[in-house]
Amino acid sequence: MxxxxxxxxxxxxxxxxxxxxxxxxxxxxxxxxxxxxxxxxxxxxxxxxxxxxxxxxxxxxxxxxxxxxxxxxxxxxxxxxxxxxxxxxxxxxxxxxxxxxxxxxxxxxxxxxxxxxxxxxxxxxxxxxxxxxxxxxxxxxxxxxxxxxxxxxxxxxxxxxxxxxxxxxxxxxxxxxxxxxxxxxxxxxxxxxxxxxxxxxxxxxxxxxxxxxxxxxxLACAPGAVADAKRLVSDVYAREIDHGLMEETAKRIAQARVSGEGQEGVRAFLERRKPDWAPGAD
Missing domain, CATH: 3.90.226.10 (2-enoyl-CoA Hydratase; Chain A, domain 1)
Structure with a gap:
């Protein structure tokens, strides 16, 4: 749609x-x-x-x-x-x-x-x-x-x-x-x-x-990252900070770094331009 x-x-x-x-x-x-x-x-x-x-x-x-x-x-x-x-x-x-x-x-x-x-x-x-x-x-x-x-x-x-x-x-x-x-x-x-x-x-x-x-x-924030950040809070709240949780959070940031939004966001920052989800992006 x-x-x-x-x-x-x-x-x-x-x-x-x-x-x-x-x-x-x-x-x-x-x-x-x-x-x-x-x-x-x-x-x-x-x-x-x-x-x-x-x-x-x-x-x-x-x-x-x-x-x-x-x-x-x-x-x-x-x-x-x-x-x-x-x-x-x-x-x-x-x-x-x-x-x-x-x-x-x-x-x-x-x-x-x-x-x-x-x-x-x-x-x-x-x-x-x-x-x-x-x-x-x-x-x-x-x-x-x-x-x-x-x-x-x-x-x-x-x-x-x-x-x-x-x-x-x-x-x-x-x-x-x-x-x-x-x-x-x-x-x-x-x-x-x-x-x-x-x-x-x-x-x-x-x-x-x-x-x-x-x-x-x-609008300056990546929509997929916003949804994932909200889910992250629910998933880690009140859990013991043990090896399993550390592995899980490391996996999540690694996945974010290689995602389309993560790649676009970091590249846009380094190239001093707006990412494609932001108003006014090229």
Whole structure:
């Protein structure tokens, strides 16, 4: 498939989801934004939104030319977490039905986590429950100074189960225990201190500027190397640094050095030119 991402801020027909609850728009060549589109419910999750996000992530995973995927909510709120009507219906379902329902959320988060392109959450307003979990599942998360976060499930007698792998990976077990057990509301500065987000900006305008900056930065990076670098972190995290791991990492860099991207990147550097994946390359 040829790369359809060219014009700024236009919907991309080749990537258009079948649901109106999610929009995919191009921000510049190689960059797309996935927009949760339930502003009347503050982009709260229900089965339909989860399904639409799964479809979007599956489409983007196999798409040619996608270098960075931004995720945001329509209407000034990232996501209010679980939809009240969805929660109300869950009370009357069996454990088996609830398991199937919850697995759809778990699967959608894993699809986001597994995207080969860089993923960046753009957080405004609130990011609660599953919304905060989606921010944790992205490679980077940038929030405006007024953004608020919470994992408040315990206040309803529940637990943040499906988001927990991503939150624990982002903030560590001790911080996660405190956040999960208290359900406390916290601000963007605290989220930055514990590692849930990567950067705090002043307002929506600064958030748009950060998005443009990251879009430009990622285009200087080899797309295959970006995907491999993300996979490398998952594969080496928390492993003992033994002979086997040293052999594995040595093999990976050797493979990278003889790959097409590795050869092109080093040659371009030595020849003082841009590599062929970068804008403006000859």
């Amino acid at each position: 040829s790369n359809p991402i060219a014009d700024p801020l236009v919907e991309v027909p080749d990537f258009s989801p079948t649901s109106e609850l999610v929009r995919i728009v191009a921000t510049r060549a190689g960059a797309v934004t996935v927009i949760m589109h339930r502003p009347e419910r503050k982009n709260a999750f229900n089965a339909d939104l989860i399904s639409a996000l799964s479809e979007a992530f599956e489409t983007l995973r196999g798409a040619e030319g996608v270098r960075v995927v931004f995720l945001r909510g329509e209407g000034g709120t990232f996501s209010a977490g679980a939809d009240l009507d969805w929660m109300r219906a869950a009370v009357d379902r069996s454990e088996s039905d609830n398991r199937e329902d919850a697995f759809a959320m778990a699967h959608m988060l894993k699809q986001l986590w597994d995207l080969p392109a860089l993923t960046v959450a753009l957080v405004e307003g609130g990011a609660f429950g599953g919304g905060a979990g989606m921010a944790a599942a992205c490679d980077l998360a940038i929030a405006t100074a007024e953004a608020k976060f919470s994992f408040s499930e315990v206040k309803l007698g529940l637990i943040p189960a499906t988001v927990s792998p991503y939150v624990v990976a982002a903030v560590g077990p001790r911080a996660a225990r405190g956040l999960f057990a208290t359900g406390q509301l916290f601000d963007a500065d605290h989220a930055l201190r514990i590692g849930l987000i990567s950067e705090v900006v002043a307002d929506a305008q600064a958030l748009a500027a950060a998005q443009a900056r990251i879009s430009a930065e990622i």
